[in-house]
Amino acid sequence: MTEIIETLAGIGAQYDVLYCDLWGCLHDGRALYPEAVAALQGFRRGGGTVVLMTNAPRTRHAVERRLVRMGLPRDAWDVIVSSGDATQEAMLMGxxxxxLWHLGPEKDEDLxxxxxxxxxGQPPLLRVPFDEAEGIICTGPFxxxxxxxxxxxxxxxxxxxxxLxxxxxxxxxxxxxxETRIYCAGALAQLYADMGGAVMSFGKPHPPIYDLARRRLAAMGISYDNDQVLAVGDGILTDIAGAQAEGIDALFVTGGLEASRFGPDVQAPEAAPLLAWLTGQTRTPRYAMGRLR
Structure with missing residues (x-):
């Protein structure tokens, strides 16, 4: 059964590595959550390693630049791993x-x-009009x-x-x-797949992004077993499903995408509706909390 907890510090000593989602956990797309930043800093002070693991369709360099502009302190994380990074590897390898026809906004040009x-050293990659394309790289709606x-x-x-x-x-x-909800690349990919199109995905909950995280940490001299990792996220079909598929513990942040489901206080999810909803989703994260803190 999922345990509702108050703070990351209360369980952090059990883990060596944190896979932390960004949007909905660390920020709302406009501003950082100060308590979440402090929680990551505290985890690192305790000897843990923080991986910022995001489904952003951009490279880790672009993600870092945005976080710096938002004011995220450098002592809150060790490495960034993005869905854009994992997708870029596959894209460049053909x-x-x-x-390729690029379906997405100009802000994703860094890919x-x-x-x-x-x-x-890979062969040249050309972005071409739709009618000339061999494939599609989708980073979101235009x-x-x-x-x-x-x-x-x-x-x-x-x-x-x-x-294609x-x-x-x-x-x-x-x-x-x-307060505004917008569609992401996953919604477009879902429609294309429902229509019978071939889709390859690389971010959470799919294996490539977790493999990339392991490789990045190994390059830093950090190795670990699955029972030493805690994944933090607000996406039940991405963060939590991915963690369970990888065999690692998960902390479900209820105050993100699903905030309206579990009572009026975003910081204090009500147990009965939360556990009933998780049962319906066939997901059992080890922990849950309102907002990361």
Whole structure:
């Protein structure tokens, strides 16, 4: 049964590594949660390693730049691993061909411009118009403030007929920017898959992002067993499902995407509706708390 806890510090000593989600746990898309920042700093002071693991469809460099602009202190984390990083590896190795149509906003350009040294020797990758593409790299809607998945149905039908594979750089369906909920690449990928299109996804809950985290930590000289890892996240189908698939403990932050389900106090989820909802989701994270603190 899931245990509702008050603070990360109350359980942190049991773990050596933290996989911490960003959006909904560390910030709301506009501002950091100060108590969450303090919780990560405290975990590191206790000797733990913090991996910021995000489904952002951008490289870790772009993620870090944004976190710095938001004011995240450097002592709150050790390494960043993004869905964009994992997708970029597959993209550069030709998983969907070498002539790609980019479905997504200009803010995700770094996937094509910030190339890791280890992958710089791959054959040239060309971004081409839809009609000339061998595959699709999807980082989200062109206009994530206005577009819906249905706006792309016609284009997706053509892509399916042509047998184009879509690389989805963000498995999230929606994300909250302050009080506004917007669609992510995962919603587009879900529609394409429902239409019979081929989709490859690389962020949580899929294995590539966890493999990348292990490789990044190994390069730092850090190795660990699964029972030493705690995954923190607010996405039941991404963070929690991914943790369970990897065989690691999970802390479900109820005050993120699902905040309205568990009572009026976002910091204090009510046990009965929480446990009933988790049962319906067939997920049993080891812990739950309102907001990371």
């Amino acid at each position: 998983a969907a061909g070498r002539r 094509f411009t910030e190339i890791p040294e280890a992958l710089a 206009d994530d403030c206005a577009d819906t998945p249905e706006d792309y149905r016609g284009r997706f039908l053509s892509a399916k007929v042509r047998g 594979t879509m690389l989805s750089a963000n498995p999230d369906i929606v994300v909250d920017v302050g």
